[in-house]
Amino acid sequence: xxxxxxxxxxxxxxxGRDRAGQRRQPxxxxxxxxxxxxxxxxxxxxxxxxxxxxLALATxxxxxxxxxxxxxxxxxxxxxAARIPLGAFxxxxxxIVGVFAAGGVVALASGGAPYVRLPGAALGLAGLLDWLxxxxxxxxxxxxxxxxGWTTPLSELAPAVSRMLGPLRRIGVPVDEIALAxxxxxxxxxxxxxxxxxxxxxxxxxxxxxxxxxxxAVQEMYDLLVLAMxxxxxxxxxxxxxxxxxxxxxxVVSPGRAPGRADAAVLAALVLSAAAIIAV
Amino acid sequence: MLVNRRGEGQGKxxxxxxxxxxxxxxxxxxxxxxxxxPGELAEAAIMADLAIGLQVLGWLLPFGxxxxxxxxxxLVALAVRxxxxxxxxxxxxxxxxxxxxxxxxxxxxxxxxGALALAVATGIRxxxxxxxxxxxxxxxxxxTIAIATLVTIxxxxxxRKLSLAQVMVIWRGLYGMAGRVxxxxxxxxxxxxxxxxxxxxxxxxPVATALAVxxxxxxxxxxxxxxxxxxxxxxxxxxxxxxxxxxxxxxIAPVPVKLxxxxxxxxxxxxxALEGVNLAIEQAGLTAxxxxxxxxxxxxVRVLAGLQPTSGTVEREGRAGxxxxxxxxxxxxxxESQVIGVTVTEDLGWGLAPGALGxxxxxxxxxxxxxxxxxxxxTLSGGQLQRLAIAAALSRRPGLLLSxxxxxxxDPAGRRDVMTVLARLATEHRVSVLHVSHLPEEAAVAxxxxxxxxxxxxxxxxxxxxxxxxxxQLGDRSRAAVLGAGERLRxxxxxxxxxxxxxxxxxxxxxPWSRRALADVDLSVDRGEGLVVLGRxxxxxxxxxxxxxxxxxxxxxxxxxxGAPLHRQVGRVGLAFQQPRLQLFRDTVVSExxxxxxxxxxxxVRSLERVGLEPATYLDRRVDALSGGExxxxxxxxxxxxxxAVVVLDEPFAGLDSSATESVTAALAALRRSGTATVVISHExxxxxxxxxxxxxxxxxxxxRDEPLE
Numbered sequence: 010x011x012x013x014x015x016x017x018x019x020x021x022x023x024x025g026r027d028r029a030g031q032r033r034q035p036x037x038x039x040x041x042x043x044x045x046x047x048x049x050x051x052x053x054x055x056x057x058x059x060x061x062x063x064l065a066l067a068t069x070x071x072x073x074x075x076x077x078x079x080x081x082x083x084x085x086x087x088x089x090a091a092r093i094p095l096g097a098f099x100x101x102x103x104x105i106v107g108v109f110a111a112g113g114v115v116a117l118a119s120g121g122a123p124y125v126r127l128p129g130a131a132l133g134l135a136g137l138l139d140w141l142x143x144x145x146x147x148x149x150x151x152x153x154x155x156x157x158g159w160t161t162p163l164s165e166l167a168p169a170v171s172r173m174l175g176p177l178r179r180i181g182v183p184v185d186e187i188a189l190a191x192x193x194x195x196x197x198x199x200x201x202x203x204x205x206x207x208x209x210x211x212x213x214x215x216x217x218x219x220x221x222x223x224x225x226a227v228q229e230m231y232d233l234l235v236l237a238m239x240x241x242x243x244x245x246x247x248x249x250x251x252x253x254x255x256x257x258x259x260x261v262v263s264p265g266r267a268p269g270r271a272d273a274a275v276l277a278a279l280v281l282s283a284a285a286i287i288a289v
Numbered sequence: 290m291l292v293n294r295r296g297e298g299q300g301k302x303x304x305x306x307x308x309x310x311x312x313x314x315x316x317x318x319x320x321x322x323x324x325x326x327p328g329e330l331a332e333a334a335i336m337a338d339l340a341i342g343l344q345v346l347g348w349l350l351p352f353g354x355x356x357x358x359x360x361x362x363x364l365v366a367l368a369v370r371x372x373x374x375x376x377x378x379x380x381x382x383x384x385x386x387x388x389x390x391x392x393x394x395x396x397x398x399x400x401x402x403g404a405l406a407l408a409v410a411t412g413i414r415x416x417x418x419x420x421x422x423x424x425x426x427x428x429x430x431x432x433t434i435a436i437a438t439l440v441t442i443x444x445x446x447x448x449r450k451l452s453l454a455q456v457m458v459i460w461r462g463l464y465g466m467a468g469r470v471x472x473x474x475x476x477x478x479x480x481x482x483x484x485x486x487x488x489x490x491x492x493x494x495p496v497a498t499a500l501a502v503x504x505x506x507x508x509x510x511x512x513x514x515x516x517x518x519x520x521x522x523x524x525x526x527x528x529x530x531x532x533x534x535x536x537x538x539x540x541i542a543p544v545p546v547k548l549x550x551x552x553x554x555x556x557x558x559x560x561x562a563l564e565g566v567n568l569a570i571e572q573a574g575l576t577a578x579x580x581x582x583x584x585x586x587x588x589x590v591r592v593l594a595g596l597q598p599t600s601g602t603v604e605r606e607g608r609a610g611x612x613x614x615x616x617x618x619x620x621x622x623x624x625e626s627q628v629i630g631v632t633v634t635e636d637l638g639w640g641l642a643p644g645a646l647g648x649x650x651x652x653x654x655x656x657x658x659x660x661x662x663x664x665x666x667x668t669l670s671g672g673q674l675q676r677l678a679i680a681a682a683l684s685r686r687p688g689l690l691l692s693x694x695x696x697x698x699x700d701p702a703g704r705r706d707v708m709t710v711l712a713r714l715a716t717e718h719r720v721s722v723l724h725v726s727h728l729p730e731e732a733a734v735a736x737x738x739x740x741x742x743x744x745x746x747x748x749x750x751x752x753x754x755x756x757x758x759x760x761x762q763l764g765d766r767s768r769a770a771v772l773g774a775g776e777r778l779r780x781x782x783x784x785x786x787x788x789x790x791x792x793x794x795x796x797x798x799x800x801p802w803s804r805r806a807l808a809d810v811d812l813s814v815d816r817g818e819g820l821v822v823l824g825r826x827x828x829x830x831x832x833x834x835x836x837x838x839x840x841x842x843x844x845x846x847x848x849x850x851x852g853a854p855l856h857r858q859v860g861r862v863g864l865a866f867q868q869p870r871l872q873l874f875r876d877t878v879v880s881e882x883x884x885x886x887x888x889x890x891x892x893x894v895r896s897l898e899r900v901g902l903e904p905a906t907y908l909d910r911r912v913d914a915l916s917g918g919e920x921x922x923x924x925x926x927x928x929x930x931x932x933x934a935v936v937v938l939d940e941p942f943a944g945l946d947s948s949a950t951e952s953v954t955a956a957l958a959a960l961r962r963s964g965t966a967t968v969v970i971s972h973e974x975x976x977x978x979x980x981x982x983x984x985x986x987x988x989x990x991x992x993x994r995d996e997p998l999e
Contacts, residue, residue: 038797038800038802039345039390040386040389040390041801041802043801044801058388061388061392061393062393065392065393066445068447068448069445069447069448070445070446070447070448071446071447072447072448072450072451073447076447094800094801096799096800096801096803097800097801102349102350105348112459114462115458115459115462115463115466116458116459116462117462118461118462118463118465118466119457119458119459119460119461119462119464119465120461120465135458136458136461136462139451139454139455139458140455140458140459142451143451143452143455146451147394150392150393151391151392153392154388154389154390154391154392154393157388157389158389158390161389163631163665164630164631164632164635164665166385166389167631170385183324183325183374183377183378186324186325186330186374186378187378187381187382187385189330189334190330190333190334190337190378190379190381190382191334191382191385191386192629192630192631192635193330193331193334193335193382193629194334194335194337194338194382194383194386195386195631196628196629196630196631196666196667197334197335197338198338198341198342198386199667200625201335201338201339201342202342204868204871205342207866207868207871208871208872208874210835210838210840210864211864211866211871211872211874212874213840213859213860214838214840214859214860214862214863214864215860215872215874215884215927215931216860227355230355230356230359231512231515231516232874232875233874234343234359234362234512234516235516235519235520235523236871236873236874237339237342237363238336238339238362238363238366238516238520239519239520239523239524239870239913240870240871241332241335241336241338241339241363242332242335242366242520242524243524243870244331244335244626245328245331245332245334245335245336246328246331246524247621247623247626247627248327248331248335248626248629249326249327249328249329249330249331249332250327250328250531250619250621251621251626251627251628251629251678252327252330252331252629252640253327253328253531253533253611253612254531254594254611254612254618254619254620254621254682255612255618255629255639255640255681255682255685256533256535256611256612256613256616256640256685257326257327257533257535257612257640258324258325258326258327258330258640259639259640259641259642261642
């Protein structure tokens with residue numbers, strides 16, 4: 010599933026970048042499997058999700074540099090083990106890098122121990138280090154969730170949800186409906202993104218340069234939202250009919266394959282890493 | 290504002306069992322607790338997708354916060370149109386997906402959006418104003434989210450310390466910078482407040498969270514109210530939902546079935562969609578139903594699938610048993626909306642109890658998909674998807690298989706494959722098959738052919754006698770006009786208007802998903818020339834269309850219009866997509882045609898006339914009330930009004946009946962006479978010959994043939 014940031018409004022506001030209408034189009038790949046047969050790929054889908062959640066939870070309890078390092082080592086190790094090529098990593102849009110850099114400058118200005126002695130003044134690094142700590146943690150967890158997407162075949166997601174949430178059936182949570190909706194959402198996300206990309210392209214053709222003024226920009230964004238919702242409602246009706254034609258929703262979603270020994274080993278290692286993250 | 294009253298007026302009876310039937314205000318507790326209907330579940334999943342799509346977009350765009358605020362709106366629509374159970378299911382499914390897309394942050398955002406959507410939707414349903422909705426949602430959703438946030442940061446010290454430290458660091462940095470430029474004085478009181486707030490985080494964080502939720506809630510309300518009104522206007526009215534007779538008891542016996550004087554009128558519709566139909570369908574055999582757009586074919590299918598006619602009777606020995614073993618199966622028009630599973634095998638077994646699918650491989654073999662069980666359905670072509678849908682239908686061993694224009698979106702090869710499968714089912718497997726089509730030639734393989742016009746059956750008989758009625762060939766007049774125009778305007782002396790020089794396109798270059806779409810394409814188009822590009826699905830013709838329109842800069846080579854790069858001249862080349870609805874942004878034809886440019890009414894009227902739509906009738910129609918063919922012509926009118934140098938049309942004739950085909954063909958001929966070049970991209974060799982004087986064939990991303998047409 011690919012979408013382009015040049016989407017609905019996609020930088021059409023020009024901002025003096027290129028008056029002729031040319032713009033960078035960073036491509037984003039959502040939920041795309043990086044083919045492979047590493048042990049990360051072979052794990053049960055639920056194991057990967059549990060690892061990610063546990064890492065996020067543990068670093069939320071203790072977010073020291075040492076714990077972030079352990080977390081990064083786990084994620085980095087898994088990325089290497091899964092043989093993810095560098096090309097799979099999304100290219101960050103320039104403005105996000107800019108925001109991080111600006112934040113770093115402001116954080117540096119807040120000073121605090123430790124100090125580095127420069128000719129003429131002492132520069133306090135505490136603020137900058139705090140800022141870097143947050144950035145490092147955010148990037149680590151983001152890569153972790155990308156990794157789950159890169160190594161999980163989409164068809165395994167709904168069964169894994171059904172198995173993981175299974176116990177909640179007893180307290181009346183509609184687990185099977187949720188699992189069905191996950192499967193359907195996975196199936197439809199790509200269709201939706203394709204539609205949106207086409208609609209955005211059509212808009213560019215009709216009006217290559219964005220209208221001036223916030224009001225017109227808001228109006229356009231709103232038109233696109235309405236279009237997306239109209240398309241979504243129609244798609245939902247068609248798929249609803251298709252499901253009705255197959256006898257309605259199934260009562261139970263198959264829980265798919267069960268976790269195996271490798272999963273048990275990974276989860277045991279996870280408990281240790283999480284304990285280490287909290288302890289250091 | 291008619292946002293939540295699907296039950297009123299038009300939608301009432303139609304909506305009784307399909308999607309969106311619930312007038313939520315009237316939903317009893319009993320219904321609140323009952324399982325979701327297929328349409329509800331589908332809408333929950335798709336609206337969750339939309340919410341996630343908007344959040345991702347928000348991360349990618351510089352003014353993304355506004356887009357992210359809109360991410361709640363689809364969930365509000367879900368909450369207004371359906372029960373809170375649907376919102377719960379949609380939000381949780383969305384949160385699961387969000388985890389894989391962008392991590393924990395987006396999971397939390399999605400969960401908060403769901404909670405806020407419920408609160409705002411309550412305000413909209415009860416017709417509260419902005420202030421009341423905001424205040425109430427601040428206290429309900431806002432306080433819930435605030436408490437959840439407070440608990441989270443209270444039990445997670447790492448998260449709390451890190452977040453508070455960030456706020457402190459950023460504030461101190463700004464304060465220090467202000468001090469250096471001598472502006473610290475006015476910021477002094479703020480500083481005191483920030484320090485207090487960070488010290489007493491247990492109070493400041495929840496209060497700030499609740500207030501932020503209130504602000505987003507107000508924004509959401511302001512966007513959602515008009516959006517819902519437009520959504521309702523666009524999608525309300527008669528939706529011929531499928532009706533299952535699952536709740537009735539009795540044996541299943543879909544055939545033989547006999548319609549006696551049967552008719553159906555959608556609630557509020559001016560005329561009946563189906564009237565006085567007498568038709569009998571026996572055990573086994575292939576019946577073809579042929580008719581133009583709006584002839585009542587689809588309604589006939591729904592009546593056969595179990596919809597009660599509003600007049601006349603349907604005589605069967607049992608019930609239709611939609612989707613049940615031995616009952617009725619339906620395959621619809623849009624391939625990608627038919628297939629529900631993520632992989633071929635999963636789709637085939639969808640809805641069946643685990644292990645109930647016997648002989649899945651044999652079924653795939655039967656429809657020519659043998660050995661493809663592990664493929665993801667998103668990689669299948671349209672023809673493969675339709676054959677998979679047929680296989681899934683067959684997994685229930687139906688007595689009656691209804692094919693509602695299942696071939697309309699397919700290329701000739703895909704269409705032939707599907708028709709072959711349908712014919713084999715009827716003869717070798719003793720299934721009664723009813724195939725609906727607007728293409729008379731498809732009736733040739735049928736044992737019985739039925740023609741329909743304006744809701745009535747106009748002929749029943751053996752195919753050779755009937756197929757003559759309403760054939761889709763072009764009239765002689767327009768054919769002559771087309772060819773004449775082509776001859777006269779084919780010039781070679783002037784430099785080409787549009788030129789591709791060894792163009793190559795690689796999608797997702799540099800990633801593991803890199804895929805070459807075009808290689809080494811050389812192409813030139815002259816003023817007034819008519820070019821036809823022939824290619825199968827996946828041959829690279831869509832990528833070519835994007836390059837020709839300047840929407841995609843070639844990865845290699847050059848694409849030039851009048852000597853300058855095409856991608857710097859977006860808008861000079863018009864492009865009509867296969868799916869016209871994606872190009873229609875406004876509600877009515879007149880507002881659509883005047884959008885994006887300051888055209889006077891005279892221009893709009895003229896461009897409508899040029900595509901064969903009577904301005905008096907069409908100007909004020911809603912675009913969603915038009916048929917697919919009419920929508921496509923409105924798109925074309927919009928392109929003509931811009932006076933483009935070149936017009937590119939992707940499958941302009943797919944799903945059009947013969948009269949619509951004729952007007953589009955004539956409009957293109959007139960366009961070429963005025964000097965505009967036309968490029969028609971098609972997989973349809975027969976129609977394509979009427980719209981150009983030169984034809985190139987593209988296969989595997991390369992031009993394999995370039996030949997003049999006589």
